[in-house]
Amino acid sequence: MHPDLAARARLAALDVARSLGLEAHEVLDLHDSNRLTVRLLPCDLVARIGPIELGGAQAEVDRALRLLEAGAPVGPLDPRIPPQVHVREDMEITLWTYCPPMPRPELPPAEYAEALMRLHAVMRSAHLQAPPLSDRVGSALALVEDPARTPRLSGPDRELLRSSLHDLGASISRRGAPQPLHGEPHPGNLLDTPGGPLFIDLETVVSGPVEFDLAHAPAQVANHYPGVDTALLADCRALSLALATTWRWDREDTLPDGERLSAEWLHQLRQGEV
Numbered sequence: 001m002h003p004d005l006a007a008r009a010r011l012a013a014l015d016v017a018r019s020l021g022l023e024a025h026e027v028l029d030l031h032d033s034n035r036l037t038v039r040l041l042p043c044d045l046v047a048r049i050g051p052i053e054l055g056g057a058q059a060e061v062d063r064a065l066r067l068l069e070a071g072a073p074v075g076p077l078d079p080r081i082p083p084q085v086h087v088r089e090d091m092e093i094t095l096w097t098y099c100p101p102m103p104r105p106e107l108p109p110a111e112y113a114e115a116l117m118r119l120h121a122v123m124r125s126a127h128l129q130a131p132p133l134s135d136r137v138g139s140a141l142a143l144v145e146d147p148a149r150t151p152r153l154s155g156p157d158r159e160l161l162r163s164s165l166h167d168l169g170a171s172i173s174r175r176g177a178p179q180p181l182h183g184e185p186h187p188g189n190l191l192d193t194p195g196g197p198l199f200i201d202l203e204t205v206v207s208g209p210v211e212f213d214l215a216h217a218p219a220q221v222a223n224h225y226p227g228v229d230t231a232l233l234a235d236c237r238a239l240s241l242a243l244a245t246t247w248r249w250d251r252e253d254t255l256p257d258g259e260r261l262s263a264e265w266l267h268q269l270r271q272g273e274v
Contacts, residue, residue: 001036002254005051006270007126009036012088013047016095027201031188033255039098045078046096048082056203057085063128063202072122073115075099075191075200094240096200099193107192112217113224115197116185120210123180130180133208137169137239150249161246164269168239175232186216211236216254238272241265 001011010027017024022043031037035050049059049227061083061153076097077083083191107115123130143149144161153161182189183204191198206212211229214222215236222228247253248262 001032001034002051006032006036009049009091009234010038010091012091013038013040013049013093015088015118016047016086016093017043017045022080022149032088044098045081047096048094050092052087052092054092057094060201060203061085061094063205066126066128067119067202070126072126073118073196073198074202075198089151099191099195099198102192102194104192106218107190107197109218109220110224111197112190112221115190115199116182116213116217117225118181118197119182119185120213128180128205130183130205130207132173132178133181133206133212134169136183136206137165140243141165141169143246143250149250149251150246153249160266160270161242161249162205164238164242167186168235168242172209172212172232172235172239176211176229178207179208179245181206181208181213181246182254183208183213184216186212204211209236215240238269241269245269 006029010158014024014027021194022040024040025045026041028039028041030039030046034054035048037046037048039046048057048060060076064074064077065083068076076099078095078097081095083095085104086095107223141162144153145167146160147153147158150158167219182199182202183206186202189199189204191200191203209229210225211233214225214228214233222230222233245262245265248255248258248265
């Protein structure tokens, strides 16, 4: 999120919390991407803030409510507040429970895999509606095909991303058994809490093979997930890298260090180092 927009987003989150009768004076940034995620103190809740035109906030709340009711390991909405989207000018704000982390450097791969299996099982039983993975690939291809939105992308790099997205997307869509997925269950979207691992950021939900979710997790996690198609997993890892690389070339992308990352990831795609 651009700095000027982020400054307004923090003020909007404070205003929403105060309007609900909560004490909020301090804002701590937790994650900054297309949405800004912050911790509000001393009421100690988490606010996710994004521009209205981005959309997706209501869908994320609806998915969280359905999955929480079904017992999925996902981050909870704050119980002090009605589960809804709050609007301030051109901002959408949702409020969530702050979950303190476990005092350990990382979640063991076996626990990571077990949490992901539980999430997948609940998503299946809850019949969660999810757009197909092909929609995400199509959005990335549209970005690659539009030089006005990706002006810094050179011809050879543009062709590399175009062919990677098209070929991998088509191949993966013909294989595996599609089911609702988190979509981006990387370590940044998994809270290691005393009550167990909890997945957050449910706006990325898609339908596809479980290998696509495993492609976002640390490599060792797949060793603890039964029935993995290793060839499909390799292709899903390459596709997830192509997708992430494409987003970094968007002229509106504000991920810190995004330009350096995009250059590194293009090199990895070209060399097959996935």
